[in-house]
Amino acid sequence: xxxxxxxxxxxxxxxxxxxxxxxxxxxxxxxxxxxxxxxxxxxxxxxxxxxxxxxxxxxxxxxxxxxxxxxxxxxxxxxxxxxxxxxxxxxxxxxxxxxxxxxxxxxxxxxxxxxxxxxxxxxxxxxxxxxxxxxxxxxxxxxxxxxxxxxxxxxxxxxxxxxxxxxxxxxxxxxxxxxxxxxxxxxxxxxxxxxxxxxxxxxxxxxxxxxxxxxxxxxxxxxxxxxxxxxxxxxxxxxxxxxxxxxxxxxxxxxxxxxxxxxxxxxxxxxxxxxxxxxxxxxxxxxxxxxxxxxxxxxxxxxxxxxxxxxxxxxxxxxxxxxxxxxxxxxxxxxxxxxxxxxxxxxxxxxxxxxxxxxxxxxxxxxxxxxxxxxxxxxxxxxxxxxxxxxxxxxxxxxxxxxxxxxxxxxxxxxxxxxxxxxxxxxx
Amino acid sequence: xxxxxxxxxxxxxxxxxxxxxxxxxxxxxxxxxxxxxxxxxxxxxxxxxxxxxxxxxxxxxxxxxxxxxxxxxxxxxxxxxxxxxxxxxxxx
Numbered sequence: 001x002x003x004x005x006x007x008x009x010x011x012x013x014x015x016x017x018x019x020x021x022x023x024x025x026x027x028x029x030x031x032x033x034x035x036x037x038x039x040x041x042x043x044x045x046x047x048x049x050x051x052x053x054x055x056x057x058x059x060x061x062x063x064x065x066x067x068x069x070x071x072x073x074x075x076x077x078x079x080x081x082x083x084x085x086x087x088x089x090x091x092x093x094x095x096x097x098x099x100x101x102x103x104x105x106x107x108x109x110x111x112x113x114x115x116x117x118x119x120x121x122x123x124x125x126x127x128x129x130x131x132x133x134x135x136x137x138x139x140x141x142x143x144x145x146x147x148x149x150x151x152x153x154x155x156x157x158x159x160x161x162x163x164x165x166x167x168x169x170x171x172x173x174x175x176x177x178x179x180x181x182x183x184x185x186x187x188x189x190x191x192x193x194x195x196x197x198x199x200x201x202x203x204x205x206x207x208x209x210x211x212x213x214x215x216x217x218x219x220x221x222x223x224x225x226x227x228x229x230x231x232x233x234x235x236x237x238x239x240x241x242x243x244x245x246x247x248x249x250x251x252x253x254x255x256x257x258x259x260x261x262x263x264x265x266x267x268x269x270x271x272x273x274x275x276x277x278x279x280x281x282x283x284x285x286x287x288x289x290x291x292x293x294x295x296x297x298x299x300x301x302x303x304x305x306x307x308x309x310x311x312x313x314x315x316x317x318x319x320x321x322x323x324x325x326x327x328x329x330x331x332x333x334x335x336x337x338x339x340x341x342x343x344x345x346x347x348x349x350x351x352x353x354x355x356x357x358x359x360x361x362x363x364x365x366x367x368x369x370x371x372x373x374x375x376x377x378x379x380x381x382x383x384x385x386x387x388x389x390x391x392x393x394x395x396x397x398x399x400x401x402x403x404x405x406x407x408x409x410x411x412x413x414x415x416x417x418x419x420x421x422x423x424x425x426x427x428x
Numbered sequence: 429x430x431x432x433x434x435x436x437x438x439x440x441x442x443x444x445x446x447x448x449x450x451x452x453x454x455x456x457x458x459x460x461x462x463x464x465x466x467x468x469x470x471x472x473x474x475x476x477x478x479x480x481x482x483x484x485x486x487x488x489x490x491x492x493x494x495x496x497x498x499x500x501x502x503x504x505x506x507x508x509x510x511x512x513x514x515x516x517x518x519x520x
């Protein structure tokens with residue numbers, strides 16, 4: 001590993017493997033690589049070797065740079081080099097396991113507006129989102145219920161204990177107490193069931209909403225409904241507590257039988273309230289009973305929606321592609337048009353002859369660059385003619401286009417690509 | 429220059445049969461690749477060196493499906509020509 005193997009190592013291995021003498025292997029290995037080089041000498045530009053790759057002769061053009069130590073301009077001469085591109089089979093050989101060409105990016109999830117879910121992972125993602133998004137809603141419900149329960153469970157209890165202390169009618173009180181106890185148990189059961197039913201409802205509706213419209217706002221509405229339901233219960237509990245509180249106040253003033261009646265009344269009221277609350281809870285209870293039937297229906301619907309969604313996606317993908325491309329094209333057409341106008345207007349203001357000059361420049365360069373031989377006579381300055389560029393001037397007086405940056409530096413042009421006719425160019 | 433021309437040129441040079449040259453060059457390449465795959469670098473004097481280069485994973489954007497994809501890291505065969513060859517090629 002990580003050794004530097006030499007020519008000798010390779011040719012020895014070749015001799016061993018092919019059962020030829022080391023001399024023959026040496027000669028062959030040498031000839032093999034010499035042939036590639038010789039092919040380049042013979043004027044070939046590309047040498048293809050099966051099983052290895054392509055060797056290509058590349059011409060690197062000369063360029064100008066700056067000596068880092070003293071800031072002098074230096075020209076790095078152009079040269080030829082051999083470039084190599086391995087064959088596909090070689091790359092496959094070097095990557096035996098990692099053959100996955102393209103993979104979905106995990107960072108893709110970071111973009112919230114994109115609703116497109118990868119086909120293969122769709123179901124699992126849906127499940128995940130269900131679990132994740134259900135939890136907070138359920139928590140909300142629980143919190144609301146917790147708020148609601150103490151209102152009608154603890155306070156009334158205190159009130160009753162107060163009544164016990166004040167009034168010595170244990171028989172009737174016990175009855176009342178039992179009734180209360182029963183009512184309380186019913187309430188709790190009802191609340192529990194209502195909660196379950198609501199959670200189930202919310203979950204199912206969310207599933208539907210998600211699949212059909214991919215719309216988030218609906219979920220929020222459902223969540224609000226749930227909170228409304230529990231608020232109703234809360235209200236009931238509060239009313240009860242208010243009633244109890246008033247009863248308590250009355251009792252402290254006149255602890256008599258009349259008071260007991262009042263208490264009975266309050267209890268009746270309380271019973272009514274609790275039954276009302278129960279009624280509120282029974283509605284979801286019924287839906288809870290229906291929920292299992294509905295789940296199956298919804299699951300079936302979801303499956304159908306999923307497949308429809310998939311097929312529509314593929315159709316839409318085909319349809320939307322040309323549209324978006326068109327839009328992009330239109331945008332592209334619009335965008336470059338504006339700056340061009342502004343540019344041209346600027347040019348018209350500053351240098352009116354500029355526009356006409358640019359186009360011939362480009363075409364003339366190719367045509368006239370070849371015939372114009374480098375003339376050694378170099379004046380100190382040069383007046384720019386129509387259709388000439390700095391590249392042409394550089395070619396004319398220096399025989400290379402590498403001196404353009406130097407000319408620009410000496411003349412300190414602000415816009416070296418936009419020079420008006422008649423500009424006096426200093427030649428370094 | 430195609431592989432066929434290359435093999436012909438090599439057989440003329442070594443005065444081997446083309447079929448032998450094919451076999452020999454295939455084996456030579458096989459040996460080199462196996463050595464390179466193990467992490468060694470193979471240096472041929474006067475020609476250059478071969479070694480494995482690792483390409484990092486990169487993110488690409490598919491403008492049609494508007495998806496970001498990740499191309500996993502991969503290994504490729506790298507070649508660097510020797511200084512002697514550079515000198516020979518740029519003698520003029």
